[in-house]
Amino acid sequence: MQIEPQAFDRVLSSMCTDPHPAARDAAERFLATNPGDPGTYPTVAALEDDAIALLGEIAGLDDPTGYITSGGTEANIQAVRIARERADGRTPNVVMPESGHFSFRKAADLLGVELRIVPTDDRQRADLEAVRASVDEDTALVIGVAGTTEYGRVDPIPELGEIARSVGAMCHVDAAWGGFVLPFTDYDWHFDHAAVDTMAIDPHKMGQAAVPAGGLLVRDAALLDELAVDTPYLESTSQATLTGTRSGAGVASAVAAMEELWPEGYRRQYVRSQNNAEWLADALEKRGYEVADPTLPLVAADVPRSTFDALRAEGWRISRTATDELRIVCMPHVTREMLASFVGDLDRLEVR
Numbered sequence: 605m606q607i608e609p610q611a612f613d614r615v616l617s618s619m620c621t622d623p624h625p626a627a628r629d630a631a632e633r634f635l636a637t638n639p640g641d642p643g644t645y646p647t648v649a650a651l652e653d654d655a656i657a658l659l660g661e662i663a664g665l666d667d668p669t670g671y672i673t674s675g676g677t678e679a680n681i682q683a684v685r686i687a688r689e690r691a692d693g694r695t696p697n698v699v700m701p702e703s704g705h706f707s708f709r710k711a712a713d714l715l716g717v718e719l720r721i722v723p724t725d726d727r728q729r730a731d732l733e734a735v736r737a738s739v740d741e742d743t744a745l746v747i748g749v750a751g752t753t754e755y756g757r758v759d760p761i762p763e764l765g766e767i768a769r770s771v772g773a774m775c776h777v778d779a780a781w782g783g784f785v786l787p788f789t790d791y792d793w794h795f796d797h798a799a800v801d802t803m804a805i806d807p808h809k810m811g812q813a814a815v816p817a818g819g820l821l822v823r824d825a826a827l828l829d830e831l832a833v834d835t836p837y838l839e840s841t842s843q844a845t846l847t848g849t850r851s852g853a854g855v856a857s858a859v860a861a862m863e864e865l866w867p868e869g870y871r872r873q874y875v876r877s878q879n880n881a882e883w884l885a886d887a888l889e890k891r892g893y894e895v896a897d898p899t900l901p902l903v904a905a906d907v908p909r910s911t912f913d914a915l916r917a918e919g920w921r922i923s924r925t926a927t928d929e930l931r932i933v934c935m936p937h938v939t940r941e942m943l944a945s946f947v948g949d950l951d952r953l954e955v956r
């Protein structure tokens with residue numbers, strides 16, 4: 605087969621990126637391993653422990669427990685599942701800001717829980733009054749997002765944790781995208797900062813690992829036990845993951861990327877990506893567009909659909925928010941040159 609994969613030189617919409625060379629190499633070496641069967645594949649199972657230890661360090665969790673998921677979707681589904689299991693006979697509801705990722709809709713559908721979606725405030729963060737008004741004694745989980753998909757916003761996690769505690773619910777933080785940039789910011793987002801029980805944090809996004817490598821972390825090993833089922837035909841006796849056979853490539857590449865980049869490489873990348881986002885926001889503002897302040901390396905601006913379509917026709921991979929703004933994610937593969945070339949095309953193709 606001679607088909608080449610998608611080149612990254614015009615990709616401005618993805619939350620994944622070109623893996624770090626060490627991550628790419630590790631993925632290749634572990635292609636034929638299955639951490640879903642640790643008795644048979646002990647080397648990759650040990651690597652998964654290393655991955656969780658490193659994720660725990662990044663997310664401020666001593667003694668971390670968790671596993672490498674297929675992505676943020678699986679981590680989010682599993683977090684809802686844990687909370688549902690803990691809800692103990694009640695018909696549970698889950699409270700989430702409207703900025704939450706659509707994977708929670710899948711979770712609610714699959715798990716038969718009620719998803720209560722509350723509005724965001726004028727800074728696109730969870731509206732705490734609306735969250736307070738939505739929780740009740742049947743609330744099993746309050747979700748906060750640390751790095752939203754559309755605007756890169758960080759919800760007030762400590763306050764959400766307190767609201768969750770006030771009704772005996774758990775608190776889940778979706779840091780699937782933000783988890784590898786937030787350690788270099790002033791936000792309160794992780795286990796040490798707040799009453800957080802579970803977290804999604806994905807090496808295959810800002811962590812520069814190969815796909816598939818998401819992460820689920822839980823504060824206490826007993827939480828993962830809520831997911832365990834017996835596994836009679838495997839060498840190990842139980843499994844907490846959603847999928848059975850899993851990618852050892854994802855696990856190995858996550859470890860390789862984190863060993864290579866945490867913390868200094870990720871810090872440098874954050875600075876580079878954030879500077880790029882601010883440069884782009886400034887360039888768009890100067891051209892008269894309304895731009896959502898890039899608090900993390902993600903830019904949204906009211907570029908009209910006609911211009912957007914013309915840019916897509918030029919080969920730019922760009923996407924739009926639910927309220928129809930252009931959205932650009934400044935991932936590690938996005939360079940200043942790429943953005944300058946994009947803005948050049950925007951000037952040429954702009955339809956006002």
Ligand code: PLP
Nearest residue numbers: 619675676677705753778780781
């Ligand atoms: N959570 C957030 C905040 C995301 O931005 C995404 C995807 O972009 C997900 C979860 C889902 O992750 P995945 O596509 O790896 O399943």
